[in-house]
Amino acid sequence: MNDLLVADSVSKKFGEYTALNQVSISVPKGSVFGLLGPNGAGKTTFIRIINQITMPDTGSVMLDGEPLRAEHIKDIGYLPEERGLYKSMKVGEQALYLAQLKGLDKAEAKKRLRMWFDRLEIGDWWNKKIQELSKGMAQKIQFVVTVLHEPKLLIFDEPFSGFDPINATLIKDEILRLRDNGATIIFSTHRMESVEEMCDHIALIHQSNKILDGKLIDIKRQNKTNTFEIGLMTPNEEAVLKELQGKFEVSPAQFKSINDELMCNIKLGANGSANDLIQYLSGKGQLTHFVEVVPSANDIFIQTVKNS
């Protein structure tokens, strides 16, 4: 029972168009789960199914071991990509209304809102109308409203859009704090650097099918190519490079360095050993740089989508 959310062979068609095809995804408790995929892959449909906005044609979704039902609405917080608030309503009134829709009673909602507003230093916005606030300010309110009822599962779809770097960091820290407090987070984004930074699990959906999922670290391990980035100080760079190209698969590399040196990536075969490579290179000159090239989430994303 370590998975909070288990989707089993979920399919959804809209008329002739298949939005999701037999997608199975398990989201471990307490994880930050990256739901990735190109535009139109079916991510939003999947998220809407979890939120019971759309019903799947086939397949099942379990939340905390129970089939998804109406009562689970209060256990889920959802920040949609297409989001907004009532423009002509006051911030406080609006936040209270949305909290009550999630099942909080008014007094409790008010108390928690005060707490959050103080944390994010937006307390004096209570009586302002949304149309008087900037986009980033409205996004902050939206974030508070999403997490206010302290749900087990939080779903963020592009949470950082509309935030400046300072506020994006603030929100990122809040999301991680929520995870530390026991919430499970599904995180859908196109910004790979935030995936690197935050996600411990990912799933990749492409053209309605899940094509990859697992722990980010495991996926990186599986996708590593035994490639090393090296820097070598040697008097006759060209001869050494020639020799290297004869022995290994070599590609050019760039990194910051204080030395004037030969820089390149060397891809060892599946059985190649890093130690052997170091020994070999030491014989050719002074080794100044030796790093394993770990595939970035971005590379994995592009590669997997291309190959599928």
Place this chain on the structure above:
Amino acid sequence: MNHLPLIIKREYLNKVKNKSFIVMTFVSPLIMVALIFVVAYLSQLNNESSKTIAVLDETGMFIDKFESTENTKYEILTGVSLDSAKVNVERAEQYGLLYIPKVNSMDQMADQVTFYSADSPSLLLISKIEDRIGSLATDSRLAEAGMDAEKIRDLRVRVRTNLETFKGEETSKMGSVVKLAFGGIAGYLLFMFIIIYGNMIMRSVIEEKTSRIIEVIISSVKPIQLLLGKIFGTSLAGITQFAVWVVLLGVFLSVGSAMLDIDPAQAQSAQTEMVQQMQDSPEAQSEMVGLLNEINSLPLMNLVIMFILFFLGGYLMYASLYAAIGAAVDNETDTQQFMLPILMPLILAVYVGVFTVIENPHGTVSQVFSFIPLTSPVVMLMRIPFGVPIWQQILSVVILFATFIGTVWVAAKIYRVGILMYGKKASYKELFKWLKY
């Protein structure tokens, strides 16, 4: 979780607290009352300027017969030619010149009476003059033939048909007018209510789409709850506005007429005169009593109950369609193509009500349209005062409410899909597809 009361409350408060809604609520009756008083005031002004009419009577028969009143003064000219009379009257800026030429026979005279004036004269005045000359000439002819005009008048027989239904209810022509007025007001009220508040619902759905809050909301509540909450909340706001209008209209009218000492009922002088004429004759007085009797004899209980049922059913049915339109489009300008099929049956209903029900309240056309749910609320409401069998009323209500459930189902389907569709203008074909999602 049932959030319906919460949603209704928000929709209601949001509408009622809206500034333009408040302004509309309080200013509209003021404007209406102001208009009524302006019209009343203007027509009073009109009456106050008295008209002077010069009469050149070459026969001499009518010299003393035109009695001047407050508003119309007759000035008898003697010993002047027509041409100089015309010049004088025009120069004196009098209203007109009535010329009765000397001719051999009354028939010729009748064709040659002429009224000269600067502009076209008031038709009411001309017909008054015609009546006067006509009856005087007739009297004098009767006298020439040796008959006593008074006596003939006394001997004239006037037939007044008593109308009675087989069940023994007495009716009268006045009764038909009263019934028509009751039905007409009820039908028209419903028509206005649907258009004003249906549009309001539609706009509020569109607002949720354009502000992109919709997905946040429906991750908490079922779309059908939001849809119903919207319809009920907006309807309550509408009823509030209507109630305020009725109260304010009453207050303003009574305060206004007390302060300005103008009776708005006098707005149309012709009408007042008719009433005065009626009050003069004993027959007319009995008509007034008849009018009261007619109102009392209307099936009032039946009317009120059916008004409430048809009003609710009809309004809710149309409201759900308006909400569906709001969900299907992205902004208000795109609503046109879907509005037509809603407005058509509504307008048709009013036309059928006005033209066919008056002609024959129980004719085939009236009957058929009072069962078709899109037109039945208006048409049936207009028919009921004329006496519609209870089974027909009940059948029509049942059909209406069954259709209401159907339209809510359809609207909910379209709504559920439509509210999450951004930037696309749906076609009818697509709407039909959405029903199957």
